[in-house]
Amino acid sequence: MDTVVVGAGPTGLVSAVALARRGHRVSLVDNDPGPTDAEHWSRRGVMQFHHPHGFRPQAVDxxxxEMPEAFDALLAHxxxxFGPEGPPAGDEVPRGSGLRCRRMVVERELRRVAESEPGLTRVRARADAVVAEEGRAAGVGLRDGSVPADLVLVATGRTAGLADGVRAPVDSIDCGIAYVSRQYRLHPGAGPARITSPIGAVALHVGYVVIVFLHDAGTFSTLIARPSTDRRLADLRHEAAWSAATAAIPLLADWTDPARSAPISPVLPGGRLHNTYRGQLDDRGRVPLPGLVFVGDSVCxxxxxxxxxxxxxxxxxxHLLALLDEGGGADPEALALAQDAWCHERIRPWFVDHLATDASQTARWAGEDVDPTRPPTSDLVVSAxxxxxxxxxxxxxxxxxxxxxxxxxxxxxxxxxxxxSGxxxxxxxxxxxxxxxGLVASVVGPAAAGAPPAAPATARA
Ligand SMILES: Cc1cc2nc3c(=O)[nH]c(=O)nc-3n(C[C@H](O)[C@H](O)[C@H](O)COP(=O)(O)OP(=O)(O)OC[C@H]3O[C@@H](n4cnc5c(N)ncnc54)[C@H](O)[C@@H]3O)c2cc1C
Structure with a gap:
């Protein structure tokens, strides 16, 4: 089967390689030029690329x-x-392990494998439209020409709108938080600071949360997740404000102590974050274009x-691969319906859960107390x-x-x-x-407040 995958993020890369290994002739369309070297990849269009990522067992498995050599290469890097109790004891990494690694390193390895995969052709271009013929998807249109296909997978991520017009409108709710983060590397011989969870360390503060994500080869990220409506903390993106804040927050001060580690990226601000869900079907519950399937962040x-x-x-x-393995490609309408039903049952509940937990966190950050007469949101259950x-x-x-x-x-x-009980x-x-x-304002000063930060001297990430 001729398949075109649009988007070479984690979803598109894994899909494209897995389908090529199942005998599809795959074209993988993405405009990104790729990493410039081992430490640099600007990755325009994926704003979270250098922000901290933890990789759960579901993703790693x-x-x-599908790409065991990529996993082996990541271990070598x-x-x-990690498991629920931390790193596995022996040499053998059990199934069901998560992975501590920078997103850039993971994606670089997935991309490297995809680039040498027989049956997979990389097309460096932006897809402008999904081509329809006789009521079904027949490929994608590029600025110069098109790529014909029997099956079109749209893996364009959280913001891109390719073919969105055919689907029912997205459900989208602001998460109420914004990221400011930075990557560091431990000095040779320096040990980690306090670790409190499988991903690294978490501290809940009054009105914000800080997280340390452990990564590969002595690297780690520190994150301040702040209320997105609190513009005062947007100035954390200034280097001086970030340094003052990390020095004042005990968990971060310990990790970023210059005797322990040094930054390897500029301070990374993030945009507004949304919980979104958008299934495969149109607003009348029908498959809009058989042969077209949305996957990854373009769904949730x-x-x-x-x-x-x-x-x-x-x-x-x-799940999509399992449907295709069972012969689902023969009936593209049934394929989209089955994928939609499964996502509704297994993926959408996580979106719905976040609507409640994020609203509850926002209310508490604004000073509201927990109401014990109401069913607790999942974050309150976890805290308990x-x-x-x-x-x-x-x-x-x-x-x-x-x-x-x-x-x-x-x-x-x-x-x-x-x-x-109180x-x-x-x-x-x-x-x-x-x-x-107050600390941020005292460091940044009214003149700089709201202004973009000065260009960092060494933007390594
Ligand atoms: C701040 C932040 C932190 C996160 N942290 C975590 C974490 O700790 N753990 C975790 O599991 N997840 C995390 N996520 C989520 C994770 O980043 C996404 O789930 C993941 O990127 C989804 O991969 P994707 O391939 O579907 O989309 P993307 O990674 O967005 O990739 C989409 C690709 O499509 C390409 N593209 C878009 N439009 C077109 C077009 N028209 N033509 C051609 N190519 C196109 C883009 O260039 C890009 O390469 C985080 C997200 C954010 C925002």
Whole structure:
């Protein structure tokens, strides 16, 4: 079958290689020129590319199944596998392990494998339209010419709108947060600072959250996720403000101590983040163009602090491949319907879960207390683990995405009891959001506030 995959992010790369290995003649269309060297890849159009990523087992298992050599290369580059209890004990990396690695390094390896895959042709171009013939998808149109195909996969990510006109409108809700992050590398011989979770370390503060993501070969990212409506903290993107803030927040101060590590990227600001869901069907519930399937972020995006996006993307790829393996390509309308139904059942619940948890976080950041008379949102259930670790039997499978969010209903009564007793999630030592905003203003000063930061001397990421 002739297949065109539009978009060479993780979704498109894994799909294209997996289909080529199943005998499809695959064209992979993307305009990105690729990395300039081992440490530089600007990746315009994917704003999150250099922001911290953690790779959950669901994503890693699909990569291992479809592109095992990419996984092996990542380990050789110093990517660290991890399980619920941390790195695996022996040499053998068990299935179901996550991966600590920079997104750039992961994508570079996926791309390297795709580039040498027989049966896969890279087309460096932007796709402008999906071509329709006789009521079904027949390829994609480029500025100069077109690529004909029997099957068109759209893996264009969270913002691109290729063929969006044929689908029902997107459900989209602001996550209420914005990212400011920076990458660092540990000095040779320097050990890590405090690790509190499989991905690195997390600290909940009054009005914001900080996270340390461990990556490959001694690299790590620090992240301040701030309320997106709080413009005062937008100035964290200025180098001086970022340095003052990281020095004032104990968890980050420890990790970014100049005796322990040095930055390897500029301070990276992020845009507004949305939870989005958009299925395969048109607004009347019909398959708009048989032979056209949307995958990855073009179907669903969720609040990235939970680190689910690459997993929900590659889980879609895995399911689509299973449908095609069962002969689903013979009936393209049934293929789109089956993929849509599965995504509705297995992917959309994560989007719905974030609508509630993000709204609850935003309300608490604005000073609202928990209402124990109402069913708790999933983030409150997870926080309650600190008060009652026995909840882990139910919360663990949710945390690792082996159980859907509605599984948490089983512990709602117990969690409500905990909050009704007056218990509240502990807040980490460090400045409140107002104190942090004051610090940022004192460093940046009114003249610079709101102005773009000066160009960094060494923009290595
Ligand atoms: C700030 C942030 C942090 C995140 N952190 C995590 C994390 O920790 N863990 C996690 O699992 N997920 C995380 N995610 C989500 C993750 O980044 C996405 O799920 C992932 O990028 C989805 O991959 P994709 O291939 O579907 O889309 P993308 O990675 O966006 O790739 C889309 C590709 O399509 C190309 N393209 C677009 N339009 C066209 C066109 N018309 N023609 C040709 N090519 C086109 C683009 O150039 C790009 O190469 C995060 C997201 C954000 C925003």
């Amino acid at each position: 699909v990569i291992r199944a 110093g990517a660290e596998p 995006t969720t609040n990235p602090t939970a680190g689910r996006g690459v997993s929900t993307s590659l889980m879609q790829v895995e 683990l600190e008060a009652d670790p026995s909840l882990m039997a139910v919360v663990g499978p949710y945390l690792s995405m082996r159980a859907l969010p509605d599984s948490l209903a089983a512990v709602h009564p117990r969690v409500q009891e905990i909050y009704a 218990w509240r999630p502990p807040v980490a030592e460090g400045p409140t959001v107002d104190e942090l905003a």
